[in-house]
Amino acid sequence: GEATDGTEPPVADLIAYRSVLLTLARSGSGAFAKASLGILRRMSARSKRPGYEACRPTPMCCNLVVKAYADAGRGSEGAAKAQEVLVQLVRDYREGRVEALPDVVGFNSVLHAWHKARDAEKAAEQGTMLTNLMGELRDEGHEEVTPDRITNSVLMNIYAGCQDDPNAVVRAQELFNAAEQEFDQSGGVEDGGPEGKRKGGIDKRMYDQLLACWAKSKSPDKARKAKEILGKMRERYRGSGEDFRFRPDFITYNIALNSCGHLPDEAGPDVRDEARNFARELYDEMHGSNDIKPDEATYVAMLRVAGTLRDENDDEEERLAEMKAIVDEAKERGLMGNAAVRFLGRAVPESRMSEVLGQELKEELPMEWVRNSKQHRSRKLAKALGTK
Secondary structure, eight states, X not given: OOOTTSSOOOOOOHHXXXXXXXXXXXXXOHHHXXXXXXXXXXXXXXXXXXXXXXXXXXXXXXXXXXXXXXXXXXXXXHHHHHHHHHHHHHHHHHTTSSSOOOXXXXXXXXXXXXXXXXXXXXXXXXXXXXXXXXXXXXXXXXXXXXXXXXXXXXXXXXXXXXXXXXXXXXXXXXXXXXXXXXXXXXXXXXXXXXXXXXXOOOOHHHHHHHHHHHHHSOOTTHHHHHHHHHHHHHHHHHHTTSOGGGOOOHHHHHHHHHHHHTOOTTOOHHHHHHHHHHHHHHHHHHHTOSSSOOOHHHHHHHHHHHHHSSOTTSOHHHHHHHHHHHHHHHHHTTOOOHHHHHHHHHHSOGGGHHHHHTSOOOSSOOHHHHTTSHHHHHHHHHHHHTOO
8 A cells, every 4th residue: 555654655575474374374264265365466466566576475375375275165165176276376377477386285285175075086086186287397397396295195095085996096006106216216315405395205104004095995905915015014124224114013014904804705715815814924923022012903803804704614613713712812911892892793693792702791891801992091081080
């Protein structure tokens, strides 16, 4: 505006603009998101005037506008609007209408919005489109849009949700392979140079996410893939001098166990036998390890393996005996929770339930069964808070 005393009005600098954009981005309001886009465009137009160079937008300013839209929307509609704004900002930059474009943080905001939308198929489709756009911008010399660890993590989570799409797990595997290749070519260096930007790469979390994608898929080869992935993870861990970034833990093993226990019906007898043997190896290793110890989920997963991977011609008594042995081990460690009992209720004839459990089931599981479980810790916390 014009100053009333004839002097030049004060010029808002970049810090002031960013503060306003940050406030609008945190509002969760669609109206404020729209206002932030208007501010960004005014910043760009004003920065071209002599003396107003301090108004020049930065990638952070663009990221805040995208975040405002991503957080203001709900479901697929909100994610689509955030993506529309991001693509428009890229187009405006290419055509010279704005002075900056969103970097990888802005793209990650949109990917996260798609993940939250709970529309896995649409999220996977749009995720592919966004990563293609990032590739185009990189080819144009914009290294700031290089996918980083967060990009890969969100994409993995999106692909894991596409259980009915056989191509989703293939895309997840390709994403992992590309990240692994880039990581190896960089010599395992993860910082992004002088600006410390987060680069892509692989670590224990990404191995777990890849395992989860296979575990949730309908591929009959999921147990074989889990064995292959875990083998490579162990090899990398040992080859790196036992770098903690690649160290498998009980979560890693539990995901691999779930791959074995959720084979589709079309998996043949040989595949089932192989999965059962692999699961037993993992289970025995966890019980003999000082580092990787089982939890409640371990026993649920192993009960599923014992209860579902046997053929119809297999001896029923052997199946029940194996499940009883798993139950006894879970009880001994204080990790026999409700989830395991619920599974047994579906897998064991009612007339044999007390035999497998070792006693008649009461309303609450005995304290010694659950003493080391999350269920027991939650119960103790509720009592301490006076809510139970």
